[in-house]
Structure formats: structure tokens, C-alpha cells
Amino acid sequence: MFNSIVKSPTVSFLLRVLLGLLTVALIILIFYVYYHGGWKEALLFYRYFFNFKRLQEFIASFGPWAWLIFICVQALQVVFAPVPGEVTGFVGGLLFGIWSGTLLSTIGLTLGSILAFAIARIFGADFVHKIIKREYIDRFDYFVTHQGLYIAFLLFLIPGFPKDSLCYLLGLTKMRYFHFIMMNLVGRLPGTLILGLEGNAVRNEQYNTFFIWLIVSVLFVGVLYVTKNYMIVLYGYVKGLSERKKKDQAGEPNSVPGKDIE
Numbered sequence: 001m002f003n004s005i006v007k008s009p010t011v012s013f014l015l016r017v018l019l020g021l022l023t024v025a026l027i028i029l030i031f032y033v034y035y036h037g038g039w040k041e042a043l044l045f046y047r048y049f050f051n052f053k054r055l056q057e058f059i060a061s062f063g064p065w066a067w068l069i070f071i072c073v074q075a076l077q078v079v080f081a082p083v084p085g086e087v088t089g090f091v092g093g094l095l096f097g098i099w100s101g102t103l104l105s106t107i108g109l110t111l112g113s114i115l116a117f118a119i120a121r122i123f124g125a126d127f128v129h130k131i132i133k134r135e136y137i138d139r140f141d142y143f144v145t146h147q148g149l150y151i152a153f154l155l156f157l158i159p160g161f162p163k164d165s166l167c168y169l170l171g172l173t174k175m176r177y178f179h180f181i182m183m184n185l186v187g188r189l190p191g192t193l194i195l196g197l198e199g200n201a202v203r204n205e206q207y208n209t210f211f212i213w214l215i216v217s218v219l220f221v222g223v224l225y226v227t228k229n230y231m232i233v234l235y236g237y238v239k240g241l242s243e244r245k246k247k248d249q250a251g252e253p254n255s256v257p258g259k260d261i262e
Contacts, residue, residue: 055073055087055088055091056091056094056095059073059091059095060095066095067096067100067104070088070091070092070095070096070104070105070108071104071107071108071111072108073088073108074088074089074092074104074105074107074108074109074112075108075109075111075112075115076112077112077164078108078109078112078113078115078116078163078164078167079112079115079116079119079164086195088105088108089101089105089191089192089195089196089199090195090198090199091199092104092105092195092196092199093195093196093197093198093199093200093201093202093203094199094200094202094203095199095203097196097200097203098193098196098197098200099196101196101199101200102189102192102193102196105192105195105196106185106188106189106192109184109188109192110181110184110185112164112167113163113164113167113180113181113184114177114180114181116164116167116168116171117167117168117170117171117177117180118171119168119171120167120168120169120170120171120172121171121172124172125172128168128169128171128172131168132165132168132169133165136162136165136166136169137169140155140166140169143155144173152166152170152175152183153183153186153187154187154231155187156183156184156186156187156188157187157190157224158224158231163187163188167180167184190220191217194213194216194217194220195217197213198210198213198214198217201213
């Protein structure tokens with residue numbers, strides 16, 4: 001298990017100190033806001049972003065920098081989850097159209113996922129276990145133990161497993177950043193694209209098209225949810241065939257240890 005994203009002990013120590021100071025500053029800010037009665041305004045601000053129209057107005061208010069603000073919001077919703085990802089994905093299509101909205105959403109989601117992955121690498125299992133529900137940790141451990149690390153791709157794709165929590169959990173493994181980024185991109189893309197299509201339909205006042213895409217998304221999620229167990233079984237079957245083929249080619253009938261992903 002990795003304890004740091006860098007090999008240099010000095011840089012690792014400095015990163016830990018910096019993140020520790022930021023954490024302390026955040027705690028002090030929370031107490032300050034609570035003491036001065038600002039928690040009510042903070043709660044209203046938090047709830048503000050659950051309304052896609054208000055979120056749209058907030059992002060659009062930055063004018064030519066709206067695209068950058070949108071990427072930041074999309075990234076932060078992965079790390080801190082202040083905004084549901086479905087809302088931000090929809091707003092992306094609403095503000096920027098299908099392709100630009102999907103691209104910007106993908107950039108933000110990828111940056112946020114990498115940050116969550118890196119945080120897990122830096123702070124380790126003790127920290128992650130405090131912020132992720134035990135239920136998700138147990139399910140992740142079960143899948144990885146029985147199906148291997150690359151089962152995470154299906155967990156990104158199928159509904160029922162929080163993608164943001166998955167980023168933290170994968171940060172505790174030996175998975176390389178490149179593999180994680182590619183898995184994250186491909187696994188999240190279908191849902192991101194559908195949300196962009198829905199938002200773009202409303203943007204162009206094509207409400208019939210919007211409802212068609214809404215029905216498609218519901219069916220897509222429903223099919224994936226119903227078939228997720230079969231997909232996992234199929235993955236295990238294909239993986240088993242691949243491993244047996246490799247053993248036959250190597251002329252080794254006995255089992256050999258698996259190679260860790262680094």
C-alpha cells in the first residue's frame with residue numbers, strides 16, 4: 001500500500017504538513033462560522049447548489065470564466081460532494097452544449113477523481129475509513145478479493161456503487177495513476193454524455209428530446225442495475241479463461257501467483 005504519491009520523503013513530509021495546515025484552517029473556519037451564527041447562511045449556500053437553475057446562474061455569472069468555474073465545481077463535488085454529480089452534469093450541457101459540456105464535465109470529474117485518489121494515497125487507510133461508509137469498503141474489498149482490481153471498471157460503469165467513494169478506495173491500492181485515469185474516463189463517460197444531452201435539449205428548448213433522453217437514461221441505469229450481477233459473473237468468467245490460456249501457453253498447469261498492479 002502506498003503512503004505517498006511521491007518518492008522523496010522531504011516532499012512527502014511537506015505535502016502532509018501543507019494538507020494538515022489546510023485541515024486545521026478549515027476546522028477553525030467551521031468553528032468561527034458556527035460561533036458567529038453564520039452556519040445558517042452556510043447551510044443556505046449549500047442547499048443553493050442543489051437547484052440546477054441557481055447553480056446555472058451562479059456559474060454563468062462569471063462570464064468568460066464560467067467554463068473554469070464549472071470545472072472547479074465539478075471537481076470539488078467529487079472530493080467534497082457539496083453538489084450532486086447529476087446536477088452539475090446537466091448544468092454543463094445546459095450552459096455549454098453537448099460536446100463542450102461533456103468535455104468540461106469530464107475534465108472536472110477527472111481532476112476531482114485524481115485529487116481524491118491522491119488524498120487516499122497521502123493519508124492512507126485510516127483517513128479513508130473515516131470518510132467512507134463501512135458498507136462501501138466491505139463491498140469494494142469483496143469485489144477486489146474475488147474478481148481482481150480491474151473489476152473497478154465495472155463499479156464505475158454500473159449503478160449502485162458511489163463513484164466518488166470508489167476514487168478514494170482505489171487510492172489505497174497499487175493501481176497506477178494512468179490505469180486509474182483511463183478507467184475513470186471510460187467508466188464515467190456514458191453517464192456524463194447522457195446528462196450533457198439532456199441539458200443541451202433544455203438549452204435549445206427541445207423538451208420532447210429532453211424527455212426522450214430522460215427515458216433513455218432511466219432505461220440505461222435500469223438495465224445496468226438489473227444486469228450488474230451478470231456482468232460481474234461474466235467478467236470473472238472471461239478473466240478465468242484468460243488466466244487459464246496464459247497458463248496453457250506457458251506450459252504451467254499449476255497456479256501461479258498473480259502480479260500486483262503497480
